[in-house]
Structure formats: C-alpha cells, structure tokens
Amino acid sequence: MPVTRTQAVLNGERLALTRTLSQVENNTPEGNQILEELFPHTGNAHLIGVTGAPGTGKSTLVNQLAFDYRHPPEGTKPPTVAIVAIDPSSPFSGGALLGDRVRMQDLAGDPGVFVRSMASRGSLGGLASTTAGLVQVFDAAGFDIILIETVGAGQAEVEIASLAHTTIVVEAPGLGDEIQTFKAGILEIADILVVNKADKPGADNALRALRNMLSLTQPEKNVVMHHGKMMSTEEAPAGDAEPDQEWVPPVLPTTATTGDGVAELIEQIAAHQQHLKTSGGWILREQARLKNEVGNLLQEALHQRWNSSIPPADYEKVLDQVVSRQISPRRAVDKLIKGAGL
Amino acid sequence: MPVTRTQAVLNGERLALTRTLSQVENNTPEGNQILEELFPHTGNAHLIGVTGAPGTGKSTLVNQLAFDYRHPPEGTKPPTVAIVAIDPSSPFSGGALLGDRVRMQDLAGDPGVFVRSMASRGSLGGLASTTAGLVQVFDAAGFDIILIETVGAGQAEVEIASLAHTTIVVEAPGLGDEIQTFKAGILEIADILVVNKADKPGADNALRALRNMLSLTQPEKNVVMHHGKMMSTEEAPAGDAEPDQEWVPPVLPTTATTGDGVAELIEQIAAHQQHLKTSGGWILREQARLKNEVGNLLQEALHQRWNSSIPPADYEKVLDQVVSRQISPRRAVDKLIKGAGL
Numbered sequence: 137m138p139v140t141r142t143q144a145v146l147n148g149e150r151l152a153l154t155r156t157l158s159q160v161e162n163n164t165p166e167g168n169q170i171l172e173e174l175f176p177h178t179g180n181a182h183l184i185g186v187t188g189a190p191g192t193g194k195s196t197l198v199n200q201l202a203f204d205y206r207h208p209p210e211g212t213k214p215p216t217v218a219i220v221a222i223d224p225s226s227p228f229s230g231g232a233l234l235g236d237r238v239r240m241q242d243l244a245g246d247p248g249v250f251v252r253s254m255a256s257r258g259s260l261g262g263l264a265s266t267t268a269g270l271v272q273v274f275d276a277a278g279f280d281i282i283l284i285e286t287v288g289a290g291q292a293e294v295e296i297a298s299l300a301h302t303t304i305v306v307e308a309p310g311l312g313d314e315i316q317t318f319k320a321g322i323l324e325i326a327d328i329l330v331v332n333k334a335d336k337p338g339a340d341n342a343l344r345a346l347r348n349m350l351s352l353t354q355p356e357k358n359v360v361m362h363h364g365k366m367m368s369t370e371e372a373p374a375g376d377a378e379p380d381q382e383w384v385p386p387v388l389p390t391t392a393t394t395g396d397g398v399a400e401l402i403e404q405i406a407a408h409q410q411h412l413k414t415s416g417g418w419i420l421r422e423q424a425r426l427k428n429e430v431g432n433l434l435q436e437a438l439h440q441r442w443n444s445s446i447p448p449a450d451y452e453k454v455l456d457q458v459v460s461r462q463i464s465p466r467r468a469v470d471k472l473i474k475g476a477g478l
Numbered sequence: 479m480p481v482t483r484t485q486a487v488l489n490g491e492r493l494a495l496t497r498t499l500s501q502v503e504n505n506t507p508e509g510n511q512i513l514e515e516l517f518p519h520t521g522n523a524h525l526i527g528v529t530g531a532p533g534t535g536k537s538t539l540v541n542q543l544a545f546d547y548r549h550p551p552e553g554t555k556p557p558t559v560a561i562v563a564i565d566p567s568s569p570f571s572g573g574a575l576l577g578d579r580v581r582m583q584d585l586a587g588d589p590g591v592f593v594r595s596m597a598s599r600g601s602l603g604g605l606a607s608t609t610a611g612l613v614q615v616f617d618a619a620g621f622d623i624i625l626i627e628t629v630g631a632g633q634a635e636v637e638i639a640s641l642a643h644t645t646i647v648v649e650a651p652g653l654g655d656e657i658q659t660f661k662a663g664i665l666e667i668a669d670i671l672v673v674n675k676a677d678k679p680g681a682d683n684a685l686r687a688l689r690n691m692l693s694l695t696q697p698e699k700n701v702v703m704h705h706g707k708m709m710s711t712e713e714a715p716a717g718d719a720e721p722d723q724e725w726v727p728p729v730l731p732t733t734a735t736t737g738d739g740v741a742e743l744i745e746q747i748a749a750h751q752q753h754l755k756t757s758g759g760w761i762l763r764e765q766a767r768l769k770n771e772v773g774n775l776l777q778e779a780l781h782q783r784w785n786s787s788i789p790p791a792d793y794e795k796v797l798d799q800v801v802s803r804q805i806s807p808r809r810a811v812d813k814l815i816k817g818a819g820l
Contacts, residue, residue, distance in 0.1 A: 168808055175806035189531065268807070419801075426800045426807060433811045438780040441815070458768045459761075464517035465610070465768060466510055469775045473783070 141166075142173040148277050150250070157252055160269040171269055174276035179422070181218075181275040182409055185300030187286045187325075192308040193332045195221070197392035198285045202249055204398045205281055215280035216248040220270050222263065222286045250279065265432040268299055268425075298428045301421050302408045304328045304401075307346065309338030326385050327408050334389035334397060346387045383411050442473075450475055483508075484515040490619050492592070499594055502611040513611055516618035521764070523560075523617040524751055527642030529628045529667075534650040535674045537563070539734035540627045544591055546740045547623055557622035558590040562612050564605065564628045592621065607774040610641055610767075640770050643763050644750045646670045646743075649688065651680030668727050669750050676731035676739060688729045725753050784815075792817055 144152030159167030186201075188194050202217045243249045252270060254263075267284065274282050284300055305326035329350070331342045386404050390397035412418040454471055457463045463471070486494030501509030528543075530536050544559045585591045594612060596605075609626065616624050626642055647668035671692070673684045728746050732739035754760040796813055799805045805813070 172806050172808060176803050179803060265807075423797070423801050427797050429807045430797060430800060430810050430814075433807055434784070434814060435777060435781055437811050437815060438784055439777055442776070442780055455765070455769055455772060458772060459765050461518050461521060464514050465607075465771045465775055466514060468772050469779050472772075472776060473779060 142170050145170065145174060145273065145277050146177060150247070153250065153273065153277055156273050157270055160273055161254065161266055163266065167269070171272060174272060177276040178272045179275065181271075181279055181282045182302070182405075183271060183275075183282050183284060183300045183425075184405060185284045185286065185303040186306060187303065188306030188330075189308075192306045193392050194285060194306045197306060197330070197332050197390060197398070198283050199243065200390075200392045200395050200398050201283060201402065202243055202281075204395065204402055206243075206246055206248055214248060216278065217250075217281045217283065218274035218277075218279040219249070219251045219283045219285065220267060220274070221251070221253040222267055222284070250274065264299065265429055265436065268429045268432075271299060299425060301412060301418065302327045302405055304330055304405070306330045306332050307342055308333040309336045309342045327383065328401070328404050329385050329387045330390050330397075330401060331387065332390050332392055335391045335394070339389060343387055343389060350385060350387065382415070383408065383417075446472060446475055484512050487512065487516060487615065487619050488519060492589070495592065495615065495619055498615050499612055502615055503596060503608055505608070509611070513614060516614060519618040520614045521617065523613075523621055523624045524644070524747075525613060525617075525624050525626060525642045525767075526747060527626045527628065527645040528648060529645065530648030530672075531650075534648045535734050536627060536648045539648060539672065539674050539732060539740070540625050541585065542732075542734045542737050542740050543625060543744065544585055544623075546737065546744055548585075548588055548590055556590060558620065559592075559623045559625065560616035560619075560621040561591070561593045561625045561627065562609060562616070563593070563595040564609055564626070592616065606641065607771055607778065610771045610774075613641060641767060643754060643760065644669045644747055646672055646747070648672045648674050649684055650675040651678045651684045669725065670743070670746050671727050671729045672732050672739075672743060673729065674732050674734055677733045677736070681731060685729055685731060692727060692729065724757070725750065725759075788814060788817055 139147070141152050141156065145156050156167065156170050160171060161167075186194055186198050198219060198221070202219060205217050206214045208214050243251065254266070254270070271282055271284065303325050305328070307329065309331065329346050331339055331346065333339065334343075388397055388401055388404060390401055392398065409418075412421065451472065454463075454468045454475075458465055458468045481489070483494055483498065487498050498509065498512050502513060503509075528536055528540050540561060540563070544561060547559050548556045550556050585593065596608070596612070613624055613626065645667050647670075649671065651673065671688050673681055673688065675681065676685075730739055730743055730746060732743055734740065751760075754763065793814065796805075796810045796817075800807055800810045
C-alpha cells in the first residue's frame, strides 16, 4: 500500500512537504484535504513571529537565528527550523526570491531547515489564513521552531503577529526609529524587542529610547478589565488577570551580520516560551490564534458563498448605479445582499 | 422649518460637519442616513492620498500643502482643504492627538481648512470604509481638496491609497530608504514621489535611486493585458490600453519644514488631475474606488448578518473543538455556516 501524501508529510519527506505547501498556498481542494488530515498532528511547534520596518536587517536576523538554532552548544540536539517569510505588500516577487537566494548560501544542504517565501497580494485576511495553513503543515511535519517573518510595521504585521506564540519586534538605529516604533504601535505586540545593527551609531540611543518607552507603557499593562470596568491588577480579584501580564519584554542588541547577540536572543525566546507555559499564557495564545484563523476563514467563506450566488452582470449593474451616484454604496450593499437571497 | 443636518452639512456649517463626522466614524444609524442623503452631492473634490513610512515628515508636508493651497498667488481664489489623517496601526491615540495639536498652530482660525484624525484599530476593511465615509462628508460639504494621510508602508496603505485620485508617496533620505520603497512595493501605487527632508544629507542619492527605480519599472507599465494576453502598448490595438498609462510619476524634493518644493508639488498634483481628466483615468479611478468601497461594506455586512444569526455559545463550542484539535479551522467554518442556516 502506497504511503499517502499526508503520511509522507508527517514523516517529514521534503518533496511531499514542498508539494503540500504549494497546494495550501494556492488553496486547492487537495491542499485543504491534507490540511484537514494534518491538523490533529499540530500544536507542538514553537511559533515565533519576527516583524519590524524594512531596512532593519530582519531577514538576516531570521537566517542567523535559524543558523544558531541548528548549531547549539556541544551535546545538545539541535531543533529543526522552518522559516515562513511573508511580504504582504510587495507586488514585486523579486523581494521574496532574493531573500531565498541569500538564505540558500547559509542554510543550504541542512535537512533540518526549510525556507518558504510568500510574496502575495491577496487580501489581508486571505494572507493570514494561508500563512496559518503553511505553519500548520510545518508543525505537523515535526518542525520544532517555526519562524514567521513579516515585512513592515502596520496593521498587516499586527494581524500576522497573532499567528505566533512569541513575537519579536526588530528595530535598527537611525532616522526616527523611536518615533517609528511608537507610531506603528507595535510595541504593544512585542514579547521581545531587538535593536539590530547594534554596531551602528545610534544603537545605544535606540536601546535607551525603547527601554524608556516600555517603562512608560508598562503601568498600563497592569490595568485589567474586570466585569467591563478598568482596574489596576491590585484591585482585581486574583485569578482574574491575564496570566502573562508579568512578562516584561526584554530589549536586546543584536548584530545579525556577525551573529553577536543572537545566542542571547535565543535564550530570551526560550524564557518567553517557559513563561507562557507556566503562566497559562500558552493556552490563551493558542485559543486567540485559532479563533482568529476561524474568523478569517469565515469571512472568506461568507464572501465566496455570496460571490457565487449573484450573477456578475447584476453586480456590475449595481456598481454602475453607484458610480453614476443614483444609489449610495450602502444602499448598493443592501440591494446586493437581498438580490442574492441571503 | 428647521434646516436639516444634511442641509447644514451641505451648507458647510462646521458644527453640523463635526457631529456628522463623529457619527460616520462611529457607524451610527443616523450617520449612515446622512451619508445616504449626502452621497448624490459627492464627486466634486480632488482626493489626494499621502502615504509613506513613519519618520518621513509626512504630517508636516500635509500641513504645508494645506497652508500653500490656502495661500495661492495674488488674485487666485484659494481652494478649501480637508485633511483626513489615519493611523491604522496605532493603539495609542496620542499620535493622532499630537498631530492635531501641531496642525492647529499653522492652520487654526482658517475657516477654509478642516482637520480630522482617526486613530482606529478596527479591521482594515472597516477602516477603509469609514475613511471613505468621512471623505464623502467633506466632499458633499464642498471641500475642494481632500488630503488623506496614512502612516506606514504596508498593505493598509495600498488599500487606503485606492481611496484617492492622486497618490503621493513620501520618502526621506536615510537608512535603507531605497530598499524600503522597493520592498514595500508602494512605487506601483505612486502618482507622485516626494523626497521630503531634502535639506538632509543623502537626499540627492534618494532622488537618484527613486528615478532609477522608476526607469526600471516603467517598461513594465507599458505592457497591457489584451484579451488575456500580455503585449506591449505598441502591439495592442488603440483604445485598448489603460488610459493613464503614459503618466510618468515625477520625483520631487521638498523640505516641508521650510515649505521648499511644496509649490512645485501642488503644480504636479494639478497636472496629474488634468492628466486624469483628459485621459479618462478620472472615471476609471472613480469606478475602482467605489467598487472597492462596495466590496468592503459588503464583507462587513455579510459578517454582521452571520454574527447576529448564530448564538455566541454555539460559536464558543465550535472554537473549543478547534482548540482541542477535534476539528480543523476549515471544518469549524463549515459547521458554523451550516449551523447559522446560511
């Protein structure tokens, strides 16, 4: 009896893995079927999101993390590592391809590493659920560490960060960085903050600015919602507060090009995992992550159902009425939903 | 007979305008009703999107644009200007509030200027349709120029750029800027490129890099789809190509803090509007913009309908099954949609 594709993925066979990843990315029925069979085997990997503005050296840092994971101290078994690199806003596939090529040089030939890049222009919800699918394939295939790399510092990254257990926000010294982090609001999602390119001028300033900013926002994190009322953690009854509230995000310098600081980063990632597991935060994040995925898939499914239920000509007709300002966009939506008999 | 709120907005009364903007932002039934009544009066304003990475001085540039619009050469009637500033990723309202305060100093007391900031964390689709609503209110109220400012350089900005007739992408000299633009892929959406902070070192390099990059991507823009086949514009039959394909985005230096270059930017904005109007591109963008808005509203409406049709307890139960890995996220969506009887 031949080994099924699902079994081959579970066995970690690279060819089966590659094919399955493509099918999940293209959202084929076969891909969905395999995902279905793989799902009960997921939940073992540590999912690590790495995000930050372009130009911070994030890709190099992700490479170096993978390399260091694969070369632990003598006598330790190295974890297997998958990298999912997402560039949600790039209409040029060049970015992702180039990324792959650079990575090849460092990590090529290591069977314990697998790199997958996505340069998609799909909707954000669609992108997030495709990424969730790819991560599940790697998880089921037995990869211990899954690094999810996203470019940018906007809403996309905040959404994609919700795919991870541990989120690393990468900064670099230079023009307006402190403002960047603040404005982008990604401090709130960071479990670990990294100032990469720490050998460049201004790195100390960036480290200091981030630490100051954290100390300013920290008090807010001690305020919890209790029966819809804001109160400090001191006032709130025990057991009511979010379990992982006591984690204070460390701020670490790294120089990805030389590898300086990457070992310490790996230590802090492990410490964060440990913290999540002992505090109960791990389960909470699993729940939030899967709830988010169901929400994304649901939106897609509802939209698809609707799409297939209305003739394109009717849709165009209603749009024409909007463009000629006979009816408003909101009225158009009412008409379209009623027209589809939903 | 008292003047209705809608009529008061159409008359440009500031108090009515402020209240309506709040109701549109909060998506109240009254807000939707007024939008409905205002919609036939829209379509006159020039909608100008201003986007780019944080730290490029975008807000200052937008202020200066408004100021210059309001102080044209002697003998010219100044257009009225509305500013809609969106920071989709900021969980801190501070950013937007600060922005307002800075603006006040320059533009306060000028009845021909109206500034509205939004620091929302809503979903991207929701944010885009709220923004579209605010823009419609200003448009109906008779503002000639509507500046839509977005922070960041990701998918959010690409989506929000689709709200404008003319999209300005702002860069600044400094760390990895050339790469930033390329990676973020926003070159493709730019009608005008600006290197702000042109008095800073590296500005010439940034200008050169952007011009080079444009000359590299330009040939691609001359390839059009013809009956599903890619062909160059020379091969394609006349009248078949996208009408605004010949617009080559100018690359301009500005120093927003001193106002240098802003007059030239205003000239180019006017030139782009002229180009759109003569080439037919204006209508195409109107269609794309409204189609996009209908799509966003539709997704929200479908999701809301579904949300109100299923008891929360049932939703939680299905989610629990996913978290315990009894069923996959995709199976959960099937169950939820069937359960709601949709």
